[in-house]
Amino acid sequence: MTQTSPTLYQRITSAKLFWPLLALALLLAFNLVFTKGFFHISIRDGHLYGSLVDILNRAAPLMLIAIGMTLVIATSGIDISVGAVVAISGALVAMLIGGTLVLKGGVQSYVTLVPMPVAILAALAASALAGLWNGLLVSRVGMQPIVATLILIVAGRGVAQLITNGQIITIYYKPYFYIGNGFLLGIPFSLYMVLAVLLITLLVTRKTALGLFIESIGINPRASRMTGINAKNLMLCVYTFCAVCAGIAGLIVCSNVKSADGNNAGLYFELDAILAVVLGGTSMTGGKFYLLGSVVGALIIQTLTTTIYAIGVPPEITLVVKAVVVFLVMMFQSQKFRRVVFGKLSKQVAKS
Amino acid sequence: MIGKISVKYLSLLVTIGLFLLMYGFGSVMYTGFLSPQVFLNLFIDNAFLGITAVGMTFVIISGGIDLSVGSVIALSTMVSAHLLEVSHWNPALVMLAVLVIGSALGLAMGCLIHYFELPPFIVTLAGMFLARGLCYVISINTITITNDFYTNLSQYRIPMPGGSFISINVLILFAVVAAAIYLAHYTRFGRTVYAIGGSEQSAVLMGLPVARTKVLIYTMSGFLSALAGVVFTFYMLSGYGLHAVGMEMDAIASVVIGGTLLSGGVGYVFGTLFGVLILGTIQTLIVFQGTLSSWWTKIVIGILLFLFCVLQRLFETGKGLKIKDKPAAKASELGAQAS
Numbered sequence: 001m002t003q004t005s006p007t008l009y010q011r012i013t014s015a016k017l018f019w020p021l022l023a024l025a026l027l028l029a030f031n032l033v034f035t036k037g038f039f040h041i042s043i044r045d046g047h048l049y050g051s052l053v054d055i056l057n058r059a060a061p062l063m064l065i066a067i068g069m070t071l072v073i074a075t076s077g078i079d080i081s082v083g084a085v086v087a088i089s090g091a092l093v094a095m096l097i098g099g100t101l102v103l104k105g106g107v108q109s110y111v112t113l114v115p116m117p118v119a120i121l122a123a124l125a126a127s128a129l130a131g132l133w134n135g136l137l138v139s140r141v142g143m144q145p146i147v148a149t150l151i152l153i154v155a156g157r158g159v160a161q162l163i164t165n166g167q168i169i170t171i172y173y174k175p176y177f178y179i180g181n182g183f184l185l186g187i188p189f190s191l192y193m194v195l196a197v198l199l200i201t202l203l204v205t206r207k208t209a210l211g212l213f214i215e216s217i218g219i220n221p222r223a224s225r226m227t228g229i230n231a232k233n234l235m236l237c238v239y240t241f242c243a244v245c246a247g248i249a250g251l252i253v254c255s256n257v258k259s260a261d262g263n264n265a266g267l268y269f270e271l272d273a274i275l276a277v278v279l280g281g282t283s284m285t286g287g288k289f290y291l292l293g294s295v296v297g298a299l300i301i302q303t304l305t306t307t308i309y310a311i312g313v314p315p316e317i318t319l320v321v322k323a324v325v326v327f328l329v330m331m332f333q334s335q336k337f338r339r340v341v342f343g344k345l346s347k348q349v350a351k352s
Numbered sequence: 353m354i355g356k357i358s359v360k361y362l363s364l365l366v367t368i369g370l371f372l373l374m375y376g377f378g379s380v381m382y383t384g385f386l387s388p389q390v391f392l393n394l395f396i397d398n399a400f401l402g403i404t405a406v407g408m409t410f411v412i413i414s415g416g417i418d419l420s421v422g423s424v425i426a427l428s429t430m431v432s433a434h435l436l437e438v439s440h441w442n443p444a445l446v447m448l449a450v451l452v453i454g455s456a457l458g459l460a461m462g463c464l465i466h467y468f469e470l471p472p473f474i475v476t477l478a479g480m481f482l483a484r485g486l487c488y489v490i491s492i493n494t495i496t497i498t499n500d501f502y503t504n505l506s507q508y509r510i511p512m513p514g515g516s517f518i519s520i521n522v523l524i525l526f527a528v529v530a531a532a533i534y535l536a537h538y539t540r541f542g543r544t545v546y547a548i549g550g551s552e553q554s555a556v557l558m559g560l561p562v563a564r565t566k567v568l569i570y571t572m573s574g575f576l577s578a579l580a581g582v583v584f585t586f587y588m589l590s591g592y593g594l595h596a597v598g599m600e601m602d603a604i605a606s607v608v609i610g611g612t613l614l615s616g617g618v619g620y621v622f623g624t625l626f627g628v629l630i631l632g633t634i635q636t637l638i639v640f641q642g643t644l645s646s647w648w649t650k651i652v653i654g655i656l657l658f659l660f661c662v663l664q665r666l667f668e669t670g671k672g673l674k675i676k677d678k679p680a681a682k683a684s685e686l687g688a689q690a691s
Contacts, residue, residue: 078473137661146417147614147661153604155654161647262647271419271477284471319485326478330470337468 016288019320020296023279023329027303034254035310047183051306055141058191059302061086061249065269066244066276067194071238076218076286078147079239082273083245084156085130086266089250091160093123094260097176113270116176117156123249130156131243136238153270157224160262170259180255190252194295194296197245202291211289214238218286279329300329363611363664367626370656376635382640394632400425400520400584402628404599406604407576409624412607413536414569415549415616416472420461421577422599423483424454426592428581429498433495433591436502443501451578457483460573462567472570480600487593493633494592499583506586507641530622541565549616605653606631606655609660630656677684 031038031051065082072079096119098155114122130152137148168281171177182189205211216224217231249269254260278284279300280293298334304325308318379386395402404421411418428450435441435449457479466474497503534543544565547612556562584596601676604614610627612619634652638644 101407137658141662143661143664144614147608147657148606150601150614151654151657151661154601154657155651158647158650158654161645162651166647167644205605213422271480275474275477278471284473317485319481319488320489321485323478323482324484326474326481327464328476330464331468 012025012095017114019329019332020293020300022281024296024300024303027300027307029301031307031310035307037211038310043186047186047188050233053188055299055306056191057188058306059298060188061252061266062269062272062298062301063295064197064245064249064252065273066280066298067197068242068290069277070199070280070282070291070294071205071214072145072242073284074214074218074284074289075233075235075276076237077239078274078284079134079235079242080146080153080270080274081130081134081149081150081156082162082242083269084153084248085243085246085252086250086269087126087260088130088156088163089127089247090254090260090265091121091163091169091262092125092126092290093176093251093254094171095118095163095173096122098132098169116173116330118250121249124244125249126168127243127247127250127340129241131240131246132236134243138239139232139235157262159263160260162262164260164262166262168261176185177255178259180252180257185246193248193252198291198295205291210234214289215224215289216335218289252342273298275326276301285323285336293343362619363660364576364623364626366661366663367609367611367623367630371626371630371633374630374637378637378640385636388512388514390636392428392516392518392522394629394636395522395525395633398585398628399519399525400580400587400596400631401599401602401606402525403528403576403580403583403612405603405619405624405628406484406528406605407573407580408607409532409612409619409621410536410545411472411570411573412612412614413549413616413619414545414566415552416465416569417476417536417604417614418461418505418570418573418577419473419600420479420483421580421603422596423480423487423572423657424457424467424574424577425581425584425596426487427483428454428578429585429588429595430490430495430591430593430641432502432582432585434490435499436499442521443499448580450582451626452458454577454578455571455575456572459567461574462570463573465570466563474571484593490593491591492593494590497589497591499633503534503585503589506589515676519586521586524579524583528579529621529625536541536621541568545569546617547606549618550619562683602631602653605657609656609662611664613664 037052041048041052043049067087069079069082072100084336095114096114098113106351113119137143137151138145140149158300179193180190186194199338203212213224213229213234216227216229217234221231233313246266246269253265274284277294277295280290280295282289282293301322304322305318308321312323325349375385375391379491384390389583398615404425408418408421431450431453435446436443441449461472465472466469505520508520510519510523517551536545544555544560544562546560547560548565552562585591588595591630606626606627607619607624608614609630610623610625612623631653634656635649638646638649638652643653
């Protein structure tokens, strides 16, 4: 019995979360050695303050999108329009809130064009609509996901610029800044949103059969239809969900920088999100998915960026370092590469 | 059989028809639109996009994707500008160096994609980050090119009948398109590309040189992007890390509007040329219209993409069960990987 069961080492390395966590741990270990005060967390004005908190806060939009993207990729689809949805959501919320500082009898008060909850709901509704459009194209028209979402990536930025009239809209409404910069019980408010979305998604996909359905669509859409899974509607939901996640991320991004830029908000988010999902161990061919892995993947990307800034490397070459890390992680995740390299190693060990 | 062939060419015909329709619309609506120079400007202003899109066509026909093209163009302009203005190299050597760098990047990505079975999307994404990052390593500022050879070439006008002219870039574009059409339809390499796009497994089983061809496709795309970068340098006479941002999407859009299926196996270089011309015509129309803002270009391209994709779906369903077999093939592939 003991001989057939895998060793502890094998069990650990075969766990899907192992590789992304190892990468994150290595990055953090690197910081422990080379960056002074990286792990230093202090309390200022009643909330936590430090590099680690900063990473978590800044990674929030990416984590949200990565969660949505994981489900899309699990159905063997892809959504490259999330960056455009971030821009649309941000543009809409900035346009609707606008905001001016008004002095009324010596008391400063903020005035919005429409109430903030309405603006937020409108932005999320627009995002859902964008997702619905993607979902309809994929599930009903039967387009390939990359083509269907390519349409929105091209047109979406145009729409965002149409909303903002091609300008950068600045928001002058303090309560709105809370979403991206506020703290609740000492922890960035955006993290609660990530946590809520993550928990709901985990609950819905792991405690019900929904997760299995999504995986089965990713492995074989035809067979899952034969078994009675409503693949079309499920795909519609998945794309809508992903776009809503992107919409929430858009709210955070917009609140973070206190403005909306139709051109550059969420630029390359789709690529970072897909990267986070792949780093997290979910295969791009669909099937099994790992929500926690994707969240870890998003954290890896943000830690990497923060590390590069922290160790004083010129920010211009961030992209080069990112490319190298993507390359390394990619190689280690490639089973073939692991077989070629470690296969030889273990053979040599066995010989000697 | 006849029906099948006509379906194959139908989407090409639709693309060409749409181009003529849009150009005709412009000619009727705006005075001066029909002048030979406006037509030739389509080529002059989009030569770099055309050259890149040709490389992208091969990649997409083989069932892959190359996201790195825009960054490789930026890197090419940056390397050219730096070598010319800072290191004072011979212009011919500069061009050679740029083309070698582009091809080497493509070769490396092709090897990763084929030999380590990594998804093209992620590999070329890393390539995109790398090339864009290398631009900033060279310089974060614009480098203006004042080299005599480059400025002369850039301003050289080849007279055409009717008082119009074309630039050197257009000649390069035509040469690339002609070579690509020959390569795609009259060589073993071209047939292998189509075969890989149709079904890679079958291509392997047929004994086709899949490994060599796949690596070559990405090398070619890298080479053509670098060539497009050289052409773009002539066009802009500067090197800048933010040149050609998002160009990869324009290139993919031209290829799709040109009638190539993103699922691979179907497409024509000739169609891609018209895809590029359609994108150029939209821009020209918006310039002539005058009141519409530039972001309408994106929306119109998006709408066109949508129409084309729906149209392609109609053709696909017309062809019958061909596409429906794909998931099954994929499942067996997955099974093979799992075992």
